[in-house]
Amino acid sequence: MIVAGIDCGAKNTKTVIMNDKKLLGKGMALTGFDQDKAVEKSLADALDEAGLKIDDIEAIGSTGAGMEDIKDAKVKVNEIKAMAKAANFFFPNARTVTDVGAEMGRAAKINEEGKVEDFAINEKCAAGAGAFIEAMARALEVDLEEMGPMANTSEMAIPMNAQCAIFAESEVVGLIHAKTKKKDISKAIHDAMASRIVSMIRKIGVNKDIVMIGGVGLNPGFVESMRRELDLEKIFIPEDPAYSSAIGAALLTLEEA
Amino acid sequence: MTDETKKEEFWRWTEANWKNPDMKLEDLKIITAGIDVGSVSSQAVIVGDGQIFAYGNMRTGSDSPESARNALNYALKDTGLHEDRIDYCIGTGYGRVNVPMADRSITEIACHARGANFIYGPEVRTVLDVGGQDCKAIRCDGRGKVTNFLMNDKCAAGTGRGMEVFADLLSVPITEVGDRSFDIKEEPAPVSSTCVVYAKTEATGLLRSGWEVNEVLAAYCSAMAERIYSLIERIGVQEKFAITGGMAKNKGVINRLMKIMGLEAMKTQWDTQIAGAAGAALFAHTLVERGKGRK
Amino acid sequence: MKANYGYKDGSxxxxxxxxxxxxxxxxxCVEACxxxxxxxxxxxxxxxxxxxxxxxxxxxxKKIKYTCAPCKGEGKTEPCIKACEPGAINHSW
Structure with missing residues (x-):
């Protein structure tokens, strides 16, 4: 059965096409202020990569902040469930999964079938979401993509006092004025963020195999800060982590459609 | 009551110093000082025998000790009073531990309550102070002793900084925010995001969908009023109610807040920005009276 | 005096x-936390x-939401609250 999974995130819209459990194509577009257009574009790119046409799709599942607005979606998948399903699909031993999106952070405890046993969410405050690192990148005048690699070249541990992204911007500017190296500031930013996310994970209980999904998995600085804060050897990250929730939505659509 | 005005910016407050014309230096027995170093402004108040003798109010510089020094010099200017004559000095505010001439420091919560009791009179029971980087709500008794308080300095929503970020985004001078937020046809719904980062995104969306800048300002002033109200609600409002701090001068927020609360704020002849420093100086006076001052 | 330490943010x-x-x-409470x-x-x-x-x-x-998170959850009572004999401590969430 051919299905599409669409994850309408606050920043990016991600679409995957799957034939049963095989990934055929994927597409991503900036959500911006026109979600319909982002859905259309990411779906078209995914179909293109899969070499399929829209009529070949038997069912669409949607997840993410804007999922209710996707009219053609047959199945609407709760974000936590999509995240859990994806973690279980890639790493069947995983019992804890976390996702840091542009405007939210989440963590869930899952069982061997990928069902959610407990979860925690941070939303409506940028301090615990990807928007924090984005705002700090602007204050540092460093490209977002460079933030992580830069942080990993630092050996320093500078504490950040501000929690709020707005106050942290001023703190970063203060550090720049005090001639603190940008790589050290970048590490401090990732460490501060990781410590907040890890506290959230601790609330539901830390298990050995921790999976991180979502586009933040591509930020090596954040992954490293998380690993240090959790005191683990490794954090499990799937290939193309940004598409994980879309894949979770597609898999659950297969089950429910 | 100011005899010197330097510059006018940010919340329409003016750097100023003042000396009480009814008090004579040579008559004073106990002289104490309170210095409040805030994130935006710093004040020094000189109290003589329990009455305000002089004060100075100026912008905070990049460094707390220097701001404290400047504020004190400004207060002492043209008073004939020399710093050595001060019997006891207390530092307060967010930079309170960095006031070099202070004999001790006391929290801004305690000092604000004590200062409000003096500048508004003993009938004040609830004090709201919205500063550059925090929002404080304090309940106090007839002696100016704190009975309940909260302070939010973690989140920029509901602080001067949050408003400043918004004014920047909309390219509106901060001093025009209040007036322009009322120059609208109809009061819009408040901006729904509390977080300033997300509220900025929301505002950008509103502008794209055709809202006028003044409407977005109104929506943000109203969101800020609701936000501040939700903080005061936690400690409960008891009349009489007073507002201090920089935000007290932004009527776009304050008028909307008073409408939500359905009451009127107390008025005073004093500059409300000196509340914290006045409280610190008054505490210093009591300590000296009780023999706990400087040896 | 009722002293409220902490904050309110978007979350x-x-x-x-x-x-x-x-x-x-x-x-x-210090020992229990x-x-x-x-x-x-x-x-x-x-x-x-x-x-x-x-x-x-x-x-x-400025971070008790995060620091206190491990002590929170269904059926749990925060150790500081449990330890306080006169019942002086309360959490708002």
């Missing part, structure tokens, strides 16, 4: 309130009081 209200009239300054959130010392908001009272450590006041 909710996070205040630990301490009733200093009930607090005896015994320090059991696994994350060093509580502390005991002079009442910094009542300069003329000689009694020691509990408060939230200054370095923790």
């Amino acid at each position: 909710g209200d996070f205040f630990i309130s301490i009733d200093t009239d009930k607090c005896t300054g015994c320090g059991l 696994p994350n060093g959130v509580m502390t005991v010392g002079e009442d910094e908001n009542d300069p003329f009081s000689e009694d020691e009272v509990a408060s939230v450590d200054e370095t923790e006041r």
Whole structure:
């Protein structure tokens, strides 16, 4: 059965096409202020990569902040469930999964079938979401993509006092004025963020195999800060982590459609 | 009551110093000082025998000790009073531990309550102070002793900084925010995001969908009023109610807040920005009276 | 005095309130807290009081939502609240 999974995130819209459990194509577009257009574009790119046409799709599942607005979606998948399903699909031993999106952070405890046993969410405050690192990148005048690699070249541990992204911007500017190296500031930013996310994970209980999904998995600085804060050897990250929730939505659509 | 005005910016407050014309230096027995170093402004108040003798109010510089020094010099200017004559000095505010001439420091919560009791009179029971980087709500008794308080300095929503970020985004001078937020046809719904980062995104969306800048300002002033109200609600409002701090001068927020609360704020002849420093100086006076001052 | 330490941000209200009239300054909450959130010392908001009272450590006041998270969850009572014999401590969330 051919299905599409669409994850309408606050920043990016991600679409995957799957034939049963095989990934055929994927597409991503900036959500911006026109979600319909982002859905259309990411779906078209995914179909293109899969070499399929829209009529070949038997069912669409949607997840993410804007999922209710996707009219053609047959199945609407709760974000936590999509995240859990994806973690279980890639790493069947995983019992804890976390996702840091542009405007939210989440963590869930899952069982061997990928069902959610407990979860925690941070939303409506940028301090615990990807928007924090984005705002700090602007204050540092460093490209977002460079933030992580830069942080990993630092050996320093500078504490950040501000929690709020707005106050942290001023703190970063203060550090720049005090001639603190940008790589050290970048590490401090990732460490501060990781410590907040890890506290959230601790609330539901830390298990050995921790999976991180979502586009933040591509930020090596954040992954490293998380690993240090959790005191683990490794954090499990799937290939193309940004598409994980879309894949979770597609898999659950297969089950429910 | 100011005899010197330097510059006018940010919340329409003016750097100023003042000396009480009814008090004579040579008559004073106990002289104490309170210095409040805030994130935006710093004040020094000189109290003589329990009455305000002089004060100075100026912008905070990049460094707390220097701001404290400047504020004190400004207060002492043209008073004939020399710093050595001060019997006891207390530092307060967010930079309170960095006031070099202070004999001790006391929290801004305690000092604000004590200062409000003096500048508004003993009938004040609830004090709201919205500063550059925090929002404080304090309940106090007839002696100016704190009975309940909260302070939010973690989140920029509901602080001067949050408003400043918004004014920047909309390219509106901060001093025009209040007036322009009322120059609208109809009061819009408040901006729904509390977080300033997300509220900025929301505002950008509103502008794209055709809202006028003044409407977005109104929506943000109203969101800020609701936000501040939700903080005061936690400690409960008891009349009489007073507002201090920089935000007290932004009527776009304050008028909307008073409408939500359905009451009127107390008025005073004093500059409300000196509340914290006045409280610190008054505490210093009591300590000296009780023999706990400087040896 | 009711001292409310913490904050409100977009994600909710996070205040630990301490009733200093009930607090005896015994320090059991400090021992009970696994994350060093509580502390005991002079009442910094009542300069003329000689009694020691509990408060939230200054370095923790802006992050208790996160620091206190491990002690929260269904069926759990926060150890600081459990340890306080006079019942002076309360969490808003």
